[in-house]
Amino acid sequence: MAAALLMLGLTFSWGLNGVAVKLSNEGFSPVLISIARSSIAALCVFAWCRWRGIPLFERDGTLGAGLLAGALFGLEFVLIFWGLDFTTVARSALMINTMPFWVLIGAHFMLGERMSLLKLGGTVLAFAGVALVFSDRLSLPDPEALKGDAMCLAAGIAWAATIIVIKRSKLSSASAEKTLLYQLAVSAVITVPLLGLSGPAIRDPDVLSTSALLFQAIFIVAFTYLLWFWLMRRYPAGGLTSFAFLTPAFGVLLGGLLLDEPLSPRIFAALGLIAAGLVIVNRPTRKIPPA
Template sequence: MRQSRLDGRAVALLLLCCLLWGINQVAVKAALTEIGPLWQAGLRSVVAGALVWLWSAARGVRLFERDGSGPGGLLAGALFAAEFACIFIGLQFTSASRMVVFLYLSPFVVALGMPFIAHGEKLSGRQWAGLVLAFGAVAFAFAEGLTAPHSPRQWWGDALGVAAAVLWGGTTLAIRATKLAAAPAEKTLLYQLGVSALALCAAAVAAGEPLPPAWSPRLVGLFGFQAVIVSFASYLAWFWLIRHYAATRLAVFTLSTPLFGLLAGALLLGEGISVRLLAALAALAAGIVLVNR
């Protein structure tokens, strides 16, 4: 049975996922210096998909029995593949800070679409105010990044970021609107990883994108983090949460991801934490409280 409110376990798991996703943006951008965007996205789906299959086999989860989830799985997989193609390609033309601002328009897509799927998840005026406040906090925190000198093709990366946000929200809605809503989290994730692995690797070949001639320890570490920790472990947790908790309440928590990215940069790279960031964190917390009361 899906719970309308988030308990302590859900909040802790969500915050961990958001922390990992915040760090992931840095890992993706760093790895682009050694591997192309389509191969990077496609191969990480291959590795993560294999891990999901092994995990499911060890736990006795039935992945291939007929349950009517095929159409929804193919739709969610196609949206998932397109989303990450937009993110990885877009990061070549725009900064990670700009990309993450546009990407986290996704909760608005979910909030707008969910009332058509589950009437019980319609947001009240107070909750809409909380969602706007939370996103405003994110935009405020990244305002400095938006004032960086524009490159000639930065608008293209920004547009891909917006497209990725719509696709991410669409994936969440597709899961809730189809028989995937009752499928195991492992099966939901395998659909997306399997379809995206085929689509993105095929796109890399079609585009003539070269594979790296050698894998440096740096690239192995960056890629391993993305494939094992993010694409396998955190996404498995995320799809389990979507199955058991209200999607609109989950979606607002994803707004903390870019702020976690800034915090990770401060801790790992020695970057300073400004008063602007602290104010944004306070506003984000207030927005989350309004949505989840």
């Protein structure tokens, strides 16, 4: 029961994150937000590791994979933040949360994890939902939103690629804190050269946009990510990942409720298809006992 309540809180927080990004974009450029978010969160995670005595600097063969994972992490969040300059929170939440399906495809070809027909069916459902989002004109704020949708879809692919890198490398046996710190520290550094791409770094900062940025860095990244890793160690992964469909659901609803974004019937239909796909692909595979 406690794990279920925590997962509800986490998925709600991750759904709310899109709203926070949209608000912080009012005060700062997307690339600056990515740099600041990763930098602040990295300092918080580093302080946590020092307090808990978690080793970070021993040679364990994770450096190369850590640098690659960090680069992908940085690309993912630049695409998300920049994409939200163009599209809505609801549409972006559906695009980003296609990640499990890209992982499923990547694992089939790169990790030797065979995709069952049932999981293939779940993936097809999800991509039907993606097609609905791109075809929906009622929730489209303007034609440039399609650019933001594509960016957020690419962010979901980058997120999946990060997971594949972790699974294929020695990062899979490293502590969650070290893996997260690689992603935060590397992404903060490598995105600096991109600072001029999304316009002026400082737009119109105020209390709300600054608070939204700090909320993302301190609460979403430094707290909820570590809490997620703690839950993954303590409880069966299958039970936790069954909550995955709630993140896009909360993202769609919170975008409509808090930002007054248009929510068309087609967006809700897309949410239903993607949620159904998530439930299917996260179902544990039944193992047939030997005869």
